[in-house]
Amino acid sequence: MTDLRTGAALLALLLGALTGCTATLQTSVLPEGYAVRNLAKVDAGTPFALNGTGSVAAVTEGITRVTPLSGALGQSLAPAPATSLNFSPGGERLAAAFAASNQSVLNLFDLRGKLLAEAIIPGRVTSIVWRSEKELLVTALLVRRYSFGSELIGSLYRWDGAAPPVATILSDETVRPMVAKLPDEVLIGSLCMALSPYGDEIAYSALKDPPLFTPYLRTVVMHLASGATRQVAETGLSSGGPLYAADGESLLVGDAGSLTRRMSLPDGKEIYAWPAPGDHKALSPSGAYLLLDNHLYQEGRDIASFPKDATGAFLPDGSGMVISSGGTLFLVTGLNDGRPPALPKDLERLLELRRLRMKGLITAQEFKARRAKASAP
Amino acid sequence: MTGIAALGALLIALLFPLNASAFEPCLPCHLEKTPAAVAQWQGSAHARAKVGCEQCHGTDHEKIVKGEARVDMKVCAPCHRKAFQEHSLSRHGMGLHAGWGCTRNLPDRKQGECRFCHREGDEDPHSEVQCARFLKQSREMAEIGCNYCHAVEESCDSCHSKHATDLKIVRDPNCCAKCHMGPDHPQWEMWQTSLHGTLNASAGRAMGPDCQSCHMPKGSHNVSLGLTMNSGGVPFAAPKAQAGRAKMVEVCSGCHASAFARRELERGDQVRAQSLAILKEAEGIIWDLNDRALLDPMPEERAPHPLSGPRLVTDSQMLYEDTSHVERLFFKMKKYDYARTVKGAYHQNPAYTHWYGNAELKMDLVDIKGEASRLKDRKKGGLATRSATSAEEALRALKIKFERGALSPEQYAAEKARVLDRLP
Numbered sequence: 189m190t191d192l193r194t195g196a197a198l199l200a201l202l203l204g205a206l207t208g209c210t211a212t213l214q215t216s217v218l219p220e221g222y223a224v225r226n227l228a229k230v231d232a233g234t235p236f237a238l239n240g241t242g243s244v245a246a247v248t249e250g251i252t253r254v255t256p257l258s259g260a261l262g263q264s265l266a267p268a269p270a271t272s273l274n275f276s277p278g279g280e281r282l283a284a285a286f287a288a289s290n291q292s293v294l295n296l297f298d299l300r301g302k303l304l305a306e307a308i309i310p311g312r313v314t315s316i317v318w319r320s321e322k323e324l325l326v327t328a329l330l331v332r333r334y335s336f337g338s339e340l341i342g343s344l345y346r347w348d349g350a351a352p353p354v355a356t357i358l359s360d361e362t363v364r365p366m367v368a369k370l371p372d373e374v375l376i377g378s379l380c381m382a383l384s385p386y387g388d389e390i391a392y393s394a395l396k397d398p399p400l401f402t403p404y405l406r407t408v409v410m411h412l413a414s415g416a417t418r419q420v421a422e423t424g425l426s427s428g429g430p431l432y433a434a435d436g437e438s439l440l441v442g443d444a445g446s447l448t449r450r451m452s453l454p455d456g457k458e459i460y461a462w463p464a465p466g467d468h469k470a471l472s473p474s475g476a477y478l479l480l481d482n483h484l485y486q487e488g489r490d491i492a493s494f495p496k497d498a499t500g501a502f503l504p505d506g507s508g509m510v511i512s513s514g515g516t517l518f519l520v521t522g523l524n525d526g527r528p529p530a531l532p533k534d535l536e537r538l539l540e541l542r543r544l545r546m547k548g549l550i551t552a553q554e555f556k557a558r559r560a561k562a563s564a565p
Numbered sequence: 566m567t568g569i570a571a572l573g574a575l576l577i578a579l580l581f582p583l584n585a586s587a588f589e590p591c592l593p594c595h596l597e598k599t600p601a602a603v604a605q606w607q608g609s610a611h612a613r614a615k616v617g618c619e620q621c622h623g624t625d626h627e628k629i630v631k632g633e634a635r636v637d638m639k640v641c642a643p644c645h646r647k648a649f650q651e652h653s654l655s656r657h658g659m660g661l662h663a664g665w666g667c668t669r670n671l672p673d674r675k676q677g678e679c680r681f682c683h684r685e686g687d688e689d690p691h692s693e694v695q696c697a698r699f700l701k702q703s704r705e706m707a708e709i710g711c712n713y714c715h716a717v718e719e720s721c722d723s724c725h726s727k728h729a730t731d732l733k734i735v736r737d738p739n740c741c742a743k744c745h746m747g748p749d750h751p752q753w754e755m756w757q758t759s760l761h762g763t764l765n766a767s768a769g770r771a772m773g774p775d776c777q778s779c780h781m782p783k784g785s786h787n788v789s790l791g792l793t794m795n796s797g798g799v800p801f802a803a804p805k806a807q808a809g810r811a812k813m814v815e816v817c818s819g820c821h822a823s824a825f826a827r828r829e830l831e832r833g834d835q836v837r838a839q840s841l842a843i844l845k846e847a848e849g850i851i852w853d854l855n856d857r858a859l860l861d862p863m864p865e866e867r868a869p870h871p872l873s874g875p876r877l878v879t880d881s882q883m884l885y886e887d888t889s890h891v892e893r894l895f896f897k898m899k900k901y902d903y904a905r906t907v908k909g910a911y912h913q914n915p916a917y918t919h920w921y922g923n924a925e926l927k928m929d930l931v932d933i934k935g936e937a938s939r940l941k942d943r944k945k946g947g948l949a950t951r952s953a954t955s956a957e958e959a960l961r962a963l964k965i966k967f968e969r970g971a972l973s974p975e976q977y978a979a980e981k982a983r984v985l986d987r988l989p
Binding site for chain 2: 558
């Protein structure tokens with residue numbers, strides 16, 4: 189049996205070498221039922237996005253395209269590489285940001301490649317999240333360079349695709365010359381945002397450079413309606429930004445070192461930790477699968493590993509995931525994700541309790557007690 | 566010319582044989598320019614003791630003309646040491662500090678004012694006590710309306726006059742009346758119309774004691790002997806109050822049985838405690854309105870308080886201007902009506918205790934409650950009555966109350982639970 193497997197692997201390698209054009213995803217042994225399919229060539233290190241209707245948006249040879257997962261010919265969107273991409277919840281619209289000098293162009297496209305709306309955002313767009321079909325949240329970092337260092341202004345833009353985007357400053361930090369000289373991807377990557385599953389809060393990271401101390405990232409949760417904020421963590425640079433767990437009550441934050449922590453909100457207490465730096469993180473819709481750097485976890489178990497440069501995203505139905513590695517997108521199928529947690533019946537009450545908690549008017553214990561009371565039969 | 570001068574000098578020497586060297590430099594001119602001042606000095610104990618002009622005023626005439634050689638308490642103290650020490654222990658000895666504050670940042674202030682709080686070359690003030698109401702005044706208003714009385718701290722002439730030393734002046738209760746009268750502390754009026762005051766008017770000091778009889782016994786300059794509360798009507802802690810009470814009973818015992826005196830004063834204590842409770846109830850209403858952001862305008866929406874900034878102040882630094890209507894009602898209640906009730910009781914004046922004091926105090930509470938209801942109703946009408954909004958407002962008010970110590974942790978948790986129970 190072992191001989192047979194070895195023979196099949198050698199054959200696959202030989203075929204690959206003979207064809208010379210099909211990339212393969214180097215993985216550990218995948219669980220039974222999992223399959224990997226080569227999807228498309230992309231420019232290494234560029235962003236990509238998936239929707240629920242079978243399309244992937246990515247950058248190939250400097251062109252931003254939308255391609256069906258089926259492998260059919262894609263649609264060119266813009267003759268420039270997008271710096272951020274994200275599909276609307278229904279998958280019908282795509283938001284894409286393009287760098288243009290010290291500003292960004294934010295475009296909305298339909299799936300046929302028609303430009304629906306455009307806005308200019310000062311600085312570099314670092315994250316795009318759809319809060320609803322009608323509202324887009326965008327973070328951007330504006331860097332102003334001076335002789336004594338650089339000023340990093342992180343802003344949140346709320347855009348409906350019609351009126352001009354509305355800006356809120358999230359952070360304004362003047363960093364020392366030694367920090368200002370860090371690679372662009374480190375500075376730009378310092379501002380990352382995630383939206384809570386309830387759509388009422390965002391979590392974002394922002395660079396802090398205190399004189400005489402090591403620069404670090406602070407992770408802050410902000411209630412969108414009230415503007416109330418609370419810092420929940422401090423981590424090293426390049427920690428990859430925060431990610432909400434499916435329950436909306438905890439946050440995954442990497443420390444840019446050896447651990448990724450799941451911490452409760454809003455107090456930031458550690459619930460669980462994985463032995464991974466957490467540079468890239470993705471959660472399946474139900475929360476059962478976690479892609480943490482190049483490892484895939486199911487219910488906390490490490491079930492597969494991918495090349496070190498792998499980044500990924502789960503399909504909206506949880507049946508698979510797309511991995512980007514070595515300039516190729518791969519579709520991994522066979523995942524058995526559960527159903528995403530249903531929104532509670534008393535959503536309004538939950539949102540109100542979350543709002544009161546973020547404003548510091550009720551404690552985490554009071555919040556939990558009220559939630560438990562509400563969900564009791 | 567020389568002959569005329571010599572004749573003049575001879576004439577002065579003949580007229581004032583006591584101490585020619587003391588007035589020689591000043592009198593030739595001042596007999597002509599300020600004859601009344603010279604005449605007062607001539608009749609004074611100072612003149613008899615051969616204390617001349619320059620011993621108090623100095624010899625730098627330019628400085629005197631500029632008003633920089635003020636004859637303050639430092640000048641008098643070396644000779645009148647006992648009186649100075651007694652004065653320094655009394656509330657009079659704090660008079661200026663209670664009515665002053667750092668004017669550095671105020672426009673149109675004289676540099677010389679610094680001397681009230683700072684000694685020359687010393688940046689640290691004598692006292693950190695400051696007065697917000699003083700700091701709100703114009704320069705002219707501050708000088709007349711505040712310093713005329715509060716300068717008593719540093720100026721013996723506040724009571725004694727400038728050049729005369731006749732004790733008849735300071736032994737007359739009229740001497741006290743120039744400051745101890747008016748809406749905030751009408752001790753003069755309440756004494757005058759009390760049994761003590763009316764007997765004084767009809768039968769003299771032996772039958773009707775005056776201010777000095779009780780507050781400056783045996784000529785003491787410590788006018789605060791026997792008091793049991795501060796100038797704002799806040800009772801002293803027990804040890805200090807008991808010591809003060811013992812002293813006052815001793816004074817009263819000069820005419821009354823000490824048991825009677827004690828009983829009378831204790832009746833005043835009861836009136837004070839009852840009035841203080843009414844005052845505290847009103848103060849609680851004001852703070853509750855502030856907690857609920859219902860004051861109109863709120864502290865952060867008006868000129869900042871000179872000492873506390875954009876915060877609600879209801880203590881002794883409370884203002885009567887740049888404030889809300891309900892706070893202005895409370896100011897009157899506290900500064901006028903509470904003071905009149907309490908001081909009226911201790912001065913045995915029935916009308917001040919009741920009608921000018923306690924009745925007003927109680928009516929103030931009615932007004933403040935009414936204004937609070939109006940403000941709450943107005944807020945209800947002005948906002949959509951969404952329970953979420955009202956829950957947040959209620960929780961915010963509770964949080965502020967808890968943070969300022971008005972609720973215990975248990976009360977805070979219980980009150981919050983009540984609000985959360987009402988969430989739909």
